[in-house]
Amino acid sequence: MRLKGTTIVNKETLELLRTSDALIDDTTRFVYFTRGEEFQKKAVSQLQEMRDALRNILAKEQSGKKTCADTCNRIYGQIQVYRAILGEIRMVLSLKEGDMDQAWDYLIDSQMAVTSAICAHPTYARGEMDDYGKRLHMIEEVVFPRQLFLSTGYIVKSSKCSVCDSDYGECNHIKGRVYNGRPCCRIVADCDISEISIVETPANKRCRAMHFGDGGKTMRNLMTWRKVSN
Amino acid sequence: MTIELTEPNGLEAELASSHENLVFFPRKVDSNGRYQHESSAITIRKLLREQGIDAEVAEGDAGRSDIQENAFELILPVIFVGAACATANPHVYTILINVLSSYIYDFFQGIQDDKKVRASFVVRKANGQLTKIRYSGPPEQFKDIKDIIEAERDDDRE
Numbered sequence: 001m002r003l004k005g006t007t008i009v010n011k012e013t014l015e016l017l018r019t020s021d022a023l024i025d026d027t028t029r030f031v032y033f034t035r036g037e038e039f040q041k042k043a044v045s046q047l048q049e050m051r052d053a054l055r056n057i058l059a060k061e062q063s064g065k066k067t068c069a070d071t072c073n074r075i076y077g078q079i080q081v082y083r084a085i086l087g088e089i090r091m092v093l094s095l096k097e098g099d100m101d102q103a104w105d106y107l108i109d110s111q112m113a114v115t116s117a118i119c120a121h122p123t124y125a126r127g128e129m130d131d132y133g134k135r136l137h138m139i140e141e142v143v144f145p146r147q148l149f150l151s152t153g154y155i156v157k158s159s160k161c162s163v164c165d166s167d168y169g170e171c172n173h174i175k176g177r178v179y180n181g182r183p184c185c186r187i188v189a190d191c192d193i194s195e196i197s198i199v200e201t202p203a204n205k206r207c208r209a210m211h212f213g214d215g216g217k218t219m220r221n222l223m224t225w226r227k228v229s230n
Numbered sequence: 231m232t233i234e235l236t237e238p239n240g241l242e243a244e245l246a247s248s249h250e251n252l253v254f255f256p257r258k259v260d261s262n263g264r265y266q267h268e269s270s271a272i273t274i275r276k277l278l279r280e281q282g283i284d285a286e287v288a289e290g291d292a293g294r295s296d297i298q299e300n301a302f303e304l305i306l307p308v309i310f311v312g313a314a315c316a317t318a319n320p321h322v323y324t325i326l327i328n329v330l331s332s333y334i335y336d337f338f339q340g341i342q343d344d345k346k347v348r349a350s351f352v353v354r355k356a357n358g359q360l361t362k363i364r365y366s367g368p369p370e371q372f373k374d375i376k377d378i379i380e381a382e383r384d385d386d387r388e
Contacts, residue, residue: 115340130340137342155260156269156296169272172279176336186269188298199301201343207300 008071010064016057020050020078024085031088037096040089047089051082058181070121072181077120083113084132088139095143100223101210104144108205111136120178148209148222149202157190231367233378238352238362242308245288246352246360250314252278252285252322254307255352257297264292270333271296271307277329283315283322304337304369306330306349308362313354327376334369345369353382 008014027043087110094103114133117124159168162185256265
């Protein structure tokens with residue numbers, strides 16, 4: 001049984017991936033600012049429900065006797081696509097509610113999810129997700145003002161692998177790759193902070209200045225320009 | 231894109247003279263004598279191992295640690311290929327550049343912002359002198375550094 005370049009053995013998994021593909025088509029029509037909030041809220045709950053179902057089927061596949069790495073990575077990638085769409089719709093809802101800082105965080109989460117999907121499985125490494133990433137980048141530039149990003153520099157004394165929990169330098173897992181639906185990250189176990197810098201392109205765009213002072217008493221929110229209390 | 235040719239610093243020259251294999255040199259040494267490496271060094275060592283190439287991450291008397299900077303710029307370790315490694319595997323530079331290029335591609339997959347790579351190689355010329363080649367620029371042009379490395383290694387051979 002094949003689904004867009006993936007061989008799926010488990011019927012339940014195949015069916016869920018098919019249904020989830022259809023739901024993506026149904027819900028992406030609500031990512032636009034002009035759509036009614038009632039539809040967007042309904043889309044959010046549908047997406048959350050399906051994302052949870054995908055998480056459950058992934059856990060099932062991972063614990064099965066014959067774990068198929070390709071299937072697990074495909075499901076993990078699909079979960080990331082859901083995370084991306086959820087983030088985008090939530091961003092729009094937050095903008096409508098006037099919570100601009102929250103909207104920014106949702107947008108960045110959506111962008112990060114697109115990157116995770118692309119790294120997870122070849123299905124998502126093709127043009128469609130890259131175009132989606134470009135679209136989100138465009139939203140960042142058009143909807144939000146330029147941000148002042150910060151980057152933390154630190155000295156890592158020891159780190160662990162998120163896949164096997166051993167010292168990252170000792171195992172064979174590669175940071176950024178996905179193994180049986182589990183992303184490999186380098187978890188810093190011990191470090192010394194060395195500096196905080198202002199940078200143009202940070203690794204984490206949620207790491208940003210939120211307020212600024214004019215040297216006097218006034219503090220303003222960098223996103224809304226509104227005065228904030230000290 | 232910029233490619234600069236300079237002399238290696240004292241520590242790099244010292245390490246080059248005492249290593250015959252593929253080695254990653256540190257960016258700096260802390261006050262305790264611990265070598266501080268780019269955080270990409272360990273991952274690249276693993277990727278090279280997948281291709282059957284052993285790389286060593288140089289350690290000081292007090293061991294080593296990694297510098298993690300969270301700006302979206304990929305900084306590769308300073309790489310030195312010793313004589314024994316180059317003799318045992320004449321294609322080591324080709325494999326090395328391919329592994330690094332593939333790592334760079336994966337690292338920036340899905341990223342829409344400006345992408346920048348910094349990489350350095352310490353190369354021993356045919357006359358025994360050392361030279362340091364520093365690349366700074368977009369990921370797409372990184373492969374160009376291979377020709378510069380080859381040219382430097384062949385320098386004086388004619």
